[in-house]
Amino acid sequence: MKENKFIDNEVFQPKDEEEREKLEFFWNRCTPEDTDVTESIRQKTFRKIHEEERKSTVQQKRSSKTLYITIASVAASLLLLVAGNWFFSHDNSAGIKEVAALMSSVDPEDAEDITLMMSDSKKLQIETDSRVAYTSKGTVSVNSKSLSHDAEMEDVKEEKSAAKNEYNQLIVPKGKRSQLLLSDGTKVWVNSGTKVIYPRVFKGNKREIYVEGEIYLEVAHNAEKPFFVNASGFEVKVLGTCFDVFAYKQMEARVVLAEGSVQIKDNNEKLIKMVPNELVSIAENGIKEKIRVNANDYKAWIDGLMILDGENLNRLAERLSLYYGKKIVCDSSLYNETVYGKLDLRDDLNDIIDFIKSMIPLSAREENGVIYLYRE
Structure with missing residues (x-):
């Protein structure tokens, strides 16, 4: 495994954990066989570092530690960019979860x-x-x-x-x-x-x-x-x-x-x-x-239907929020109320809520684009 020189915990702090995971993966797991690619990454990285060094000569106010952090950040970002382009256009041994995390x-x-x-x-x-x-x-x-x-x-x-x-x-x-x-x-x-x-x-x-x-x-x-x-x-x-x-x-x-x-x-x-x-x-x-x-x-949704066999109302509200693209919030006192029947997801959302009302005594109001369900 390659020594991780770019990720120095004392001086280099990535913007977030996701960026750190990407750097760790590229530096420790990716081993390109294409020497032109690796040389390209190396050359572009050091050109960027030299550019930052020249800028620092003009801007003497920066401390050496700040400069190192800046250089490391630039190098790491460039490594992610170049290696990322290589990664997604070449065969590799990474699993789909690792691909998904980096895309x-x-x-x-x-x-x-x-x-x-x-x-x-x-x-x-x-x-x-x-x-x-x-x-x-x-x-x-x-x-x-x-x-x-x-x-x-x-x-x-x-x-x-x-x-x-x-x-x-x-x-x-x-x-x-x-x-x-x-x-x-x-x-x-x-x-x-x-x-x-x-x-x-x-x-x-x-x-x-x-x-x-x-x-x-x-x-x-x-x-x-x-x-x-x-x-x-x-x-x-x-x-x-x-x-x-x-x-x-x-x-x-x-x-x-x-x-x-x-x-x-x-x-x-x-x-x-x-x-x-x-x-x-x-x-x-x-x-x-x-x-x-x-x-x-459980596959009825592909035909625009939802079959309910004792679905609790809180979970149903979450599912309807997804299907209709409108947030539905259920009062906690209604969480465990159950719903039975068949919903046609091509119906208007108001018709769906009226169907639920026919089984459970509740009221609905809409505020700022959110539908609230609460006990009467």
Whole structure:
């Protein structure tokens, strides 16, 4: 392992922990074989350092320690920039979680439109319920329309680009949904408030994607290349099957299996296998429990429906906030009230709340764009 010279705890303090983690990863884990790339990083870094040294000669007011911090910060930033560009355009042994941690992104909480972020940093806003599809060569289209005006030339460009391990992102904000067809034929339905990171073309001996939010997958069978869905606290391994992954921030995660079989591994290396119509919940400290359910109830959202079989009102309010893109706050006295029935998510939110009122005696008011539910 290389000696970590840039990250000196006494004199260099990164802006935040995320920047430190990126530096640690690049410095200790990335070992480019391309000598031109490493030489380029070295030359650009030291040119920047010399520039700062020349500036310091003019500005004598700076102390030597402040100068060192400035130089280290510049060098570290440049290392992240250059190494980051190398990292995302070359084959590497990093897992998808490490890729996700290093990629620039948009938080679904802050997004207004569905955004497709390409590996070349291009961003494309697309309509709700649009279908983003990739061919086996990595050519991408939206609703069957290629993103290039010259499809033939784009095929050549994409095929060359696919030789590298490049990643795209699909960010779906609250209140919107989308569909994704991956290069191996796997179908992914992407729910509101969700981010999916995936390679344009799957390379190597496994297929991996990363998700924050909720997706339903129909995984294309390939016994030689198992498929992995990674989230912040667990991973799901599968050869070919249909299942739902619910992994929103600040909410307890779960996996529901509809067909086939999968294996879940949490951050504590605990393993659990699933069969159809089972739900596994994952808390912050790892796998929590496995129960029997009707899997069809948990995938109904892809058809615009929500099946409720005793859902507590607080959790329902959180889910409706995601689906409708409007914050709903439930009074604590109503948290454990349960709701049964079927909601049509194409209905107006006010109609949904009226349906809930028919079962639970409550009132609703809206203030500053937030809907509050409270006991009558």
